[in-house]
Amino acid sequence: MLLVNGRREDPGARPRAGCFTTLRAFRGVALFWRLHAARLRETAQALDLPAPDLERLASEVARAAGEFRDARVRVALVPGPGGGAARVVESEAVVPPAAPLRLRPVPAPPAGPLRRYKVADRLAYESVARAAAGADDALLQEAGDYLECTRSNLFLLAGETLLTPPDDGRILAGIARRSLLEACGELGYVAREARLGPEDARRADECLVTNAVLLAAPVAEIEGVARFARTGAAARIAGHLLRRALAAV
Numbered sequence: 552m553l554l555v556n557g558r559r560e561d562p563g564a565r566p567r568a569g570c571f572t573t574l575r576a577f578r579g580v581a582l583f584w585r586l587h588a589a590r591l592r593e594t595a596q597a598l599d600l601p602a603p604d605l606e607r608l609a610s611e612v613a614r615a616a617g618e619f620r621d622a623r624v625r626v627a628l629v630p631g632p633g634g635g636a637a638r639v640v641e642s643e644a645v646v647p648p649a650a651p652l653r654l655r656p657v658p659a660p661p662a663g664p665l666r667r668y669k670v671a672d673r674l675a676y677e678s679v680a681r682a683a684a685g686a687d688d689a690l691l692q693e694a695g696d697y698l699e700c701t702r703s704n705l706f707l708l709a710g711e712t713l714l715t716p717p718d719d720g721r722i723l724a725g726i727a728r729r730s731l732l733e734a735c736g737e738l739g740y741v742a743r744e745a746r747l748g749p750e751d752a753r754r755a756d757e758c759l760v761t762n763a764v765l766l767a768a769p770v771a772e773i774e775g776v777a778r779f780a781r782t783g784a785a786a787r788i789a790g791h792l793l794r795r796a797l798a799a800v
Contacts, residue, residue: 576616651771
């Protein structure tokens with residue numbers, strides 16, 4: 552389903568301006584909606600867009616999500632005439648990956664002031680995605696550090712310690728990432744932000760990525776660097792984050 556300012560439209564080209572957030576809605580419940588709404592408002596402010604009507608957006612998200620039992624919903628604010636902004640809400644069924652992911656390390660695009668925001672015009676990331684053709688996603692690397700993937704954040708599990716690159720302005724720190732760091736104690740893990748590279752990957756027991764739709768997904772391989780066992784940690788984490796999000800509604 553595609554809604555533009557609350558009106559149903561035929562699916563068309565995705566806007567290449569403005570800002571967006573992507574979330575999961577399970578049985579009509581938008582997971583972590585308050586966090587997504589706050590980030591959308593913050594990004595709109597950074598782009599000098601009018602503050603969104605969050606109550607109206609929440610209603611439109613619920614309407615679009617209601618088309619599916621388990622939905623991926625993309626909410627965008629697009630500059631409109633006269634300094635206004637149009638609301639664009641799209642939904643589709645969640646399709647989980649068929650197998651653990653394979654990541655390809657590639658150079659990160661040049662850093663910019665909006666790297667930490669979800670802006671619609673992410674042309675640099677399109678070229679990165681093309682460089683990773685044949686893999687499931689690119690793993691962005693800068694000065695020997697692993698940063699993030701184009702659509703998710705990176706975690707390495709070493710014993711009972713869950714490691715992730717720091718939110719130091721070089722990554723887009725996702726909502727699922729934040730939620731997992733908060734929930735680590737509940738899962739029996741110790742969370743630690745640290746600069747990570749190939750040697751850390753080789754020492755890790757498992758690798759996973761997080762985003763707001765998949766919540767957590769296992770990684771089978773970082774190409775040319777390391778392969779990982781699948782112990783079920785990603786599935787356990789995803790289930791816990793889903794229950795946590797539903798309980799917070």
